[in-house]
Amino acid sequence: MSKNKVLNLKDKIDGNEMDLSLCNLTEVPVKELAAFPKVTVLDLSCNNITSLPMEFCSLSHLVKVDLSKNLMTVLPDDLGRLGNLQHLDLYNNKLTILPVSFSQLKNLKWLDLKDNPLEINLAKAAGDCLDEKQCKQCAARVLQHMRILQDEVDKEREWRLLKDKELEKKKETKQREREAKEKEVRKRDKAEEKERKRKEYKAHMAALAIQEQKNKRKEEKKKRNGQIAADKKAAAESAPKAQRRSLIGLLFKLLLLGLAGVVGVCQLTGLKEEAVCVPINVAVDDCLSWVREQEVDVRVRELVEEVDIRARELLQKLSSLVPQLLGPLGVVPTAMEPVEN
Structure with missing residues (x-):
């Protein structure tokens, strides 16, 4: 709000009370209200407020709040943070349920929920609020009802957490099993790859040995063939010489x-x-x-x-x-x- 409006809020203060009723408000000026921590009684009745901002729950110094005759359909989930709240008037709004945190308003002594389209169980717990006594009983019964709901919610939350933990545990177990299987598969694949490489190496070495033996046999055969050819050539070359020598010797002897x-x-x-x-x-x-x-x-x-x-x-x-x-x-x-x- 502007500075003038802040000054106007000061004009609305009377002691520890601030009266903002009939101001045609659609929103609650939480920041400006927070500037007046000594104000413990706040009247916001007869406006066009449809909901309370989450920051409203930080005004823990409030003791009495009148929100009757507005257009609110829901209350903030953190309403239980208003730990000092004793008197709450929600007459003639459009509320059907209350937040579970309502059970945390331990100091609440007075409550009016008349003329709200409450769900059946909550309406039964609230009852009438036609006088001081009934409104006090309404506060006690609604707190009791909300505590039961809170317990159920807590149990539901615990059960959900347990289920989540079990689910997470199952996921972790499945993840470990999957990782173990993947590890086993990788190990097996690695072993198979190693065995394949070993067989390929042995086959390669065997092929090299066979090729080496073939080359050796070829070399030996080539040497033998060369030796045979050389022997034949030597024999062919030496035969005429021997014949010539033999003939010359014979001729010499005859001579x-x-x-x-x-x-x-x-x-x-x-x-x-x-x-x-x-x-x-x-x-x-x-x-x-x-x-x-x-x-x-x-x-x-x-x-x-x-x-x-x-x-x-x-x-x-x-x-x-x-x-x-x-x-x-x-x-x-x-x-x-x-x-x-």
Whole structure:
């Protein structure tokens, strides 16, 4: 309210009473009323008030309140906070019920609820309020009725709280069970994943081992094939050489045999005086003389002597074969002469 209206409220005060009746009010000026804590009697009758604001319940200094002949349909839930209230006039309003907190008005001694569309049980408890005695009885009976309702509400609240706790407990239990199941599922999935990875690893290692064995066998086969090819190539390369060596050796042997035969014929037969054998005999004699004259190592000399002995044996054998070879030719060999060392 404005400052002028505050001043007007002061004009409405008479001692500890404030008369705001017939002021055509639709709302209760709670903030302004709170500025006058010494006012304990408040008359708000004969206005157009439809409800009381929650802040009205903070005016705990009020002892007597007259709200008769207004348009109120409900009272604030915290009305029980008016702990000092002793006299309450609610005559001729539109109330059907009272807030449960009404039971907390322990100092209430006087109550008028006439001409309100009260619900049946509350109307029976209220009764008439035609005189002081009936209004006091109305206050006592309504308080008793509201206390019963308060107990029921408290029990209902406790039951609801218990149900809520049980429900919450069930929810927590279900939540723990769900979490346990989820944990078990995660654990199982983790174990299965680990087992799968282990199998994959074993399969991978087995595949690597098989591949390594295959590579090893291929390498060994390749080496064997290479070795076989090399052996074949070496054999192919060495065969002509061996054949050549064998042929050369054979030719050399035949040449030596031929030379020995020629020397034997020229030395041991009557052909040694022939013109063909004279140079051969001279060359043989010069060679033997040269070897005798040389100062060579004992080993070389022994080798030469061994060769000489082998040559004499060969010549002796040839001497026995010469008549057989020359007989068909018509040549008569002469007597063999001893070969000089």
